[in-house]
Amino acid sequence: MKYWLIKSEPGSFSIDDLARAPRKTTCWDGVRNYQARNMLRDEMKRGDLAFFYHSNSEPPGIVGIVEIVREGYPDHTAFDPDDHHFDARSDPESPRWYMVDVKLVDKFERLLSLRELKEYAGDQLAGFQLLARGNRLSVMPVSAPHWKFINSISKAK
Incomplete structure (x- = not known):
């Protein structure tokens, strides 16, 4: 098993939107970074x-x-000219963009802020990709130790 972090702007699609989706499941579309x-x-x-x-x-x-x-x-949204994720250079015969389906497992009782995560950057979260300067990727891997630590602090306070 691998661990990941996926980003979404809550104004576009929030965790509450996912919670309201049928079976709390949806496609994770619109990623336009290679x-x-x-x-x-x-x-x-x-x-x-x-x-x-x-x-x-x-x-x-x-x-x-x-x-x-x-x-x-x-990612079918790349082929739809009426979708804001449309990519005229993407071809259904040779797709350029992909997506996965995700299902809600747990909504945290509280937001674990970027500021709070940065407090651990020199210690338990050293090397955590989200905290790297200039990191803008919307999908990134998370190491098993980082996953375990973040889960532990999400339940604290």
């Missing part, structure tokens, strides 16, 4: 877990956990 796409397409496997992170919010932070319930498949 490095993140490769992780969705090639590395995320059914049963993997991911932190759900609210980005571009005040404050940003981890709000829960999702499970990958369907492995990477072509």
Whole structure:
């Protein structure tokens, strides 16, 4: 099993939106970065877990956990000219963009803020990709020790 962190702007799609989705499950579409796409397409496997992170919010932070319930498949929003994720260069015969399906596992009682996570950057979260300067990826791997530590502090306070 691998662990991940996936980001979404709560104004576009929040953890509460996922909680209201049928079976608390939805496709994770709209990723338009090749490095993140490769992780969705090639590395995320059914049963993997991911932190759900609210980005571009005040404050940003981890709000829960999702499970990958369907492995990477072509992102149909890239082919729809009426969708804001449309990519005219993407071809259904040779898809450029991929997505996975996720299911809500746990909504945290509290937001685990980026500021709080940064408090541990030199210690338990040293090397955590989210805390790297200039990191803007919407999908990133999380090491098992980082996963365990973040889960432990999500229940504290």
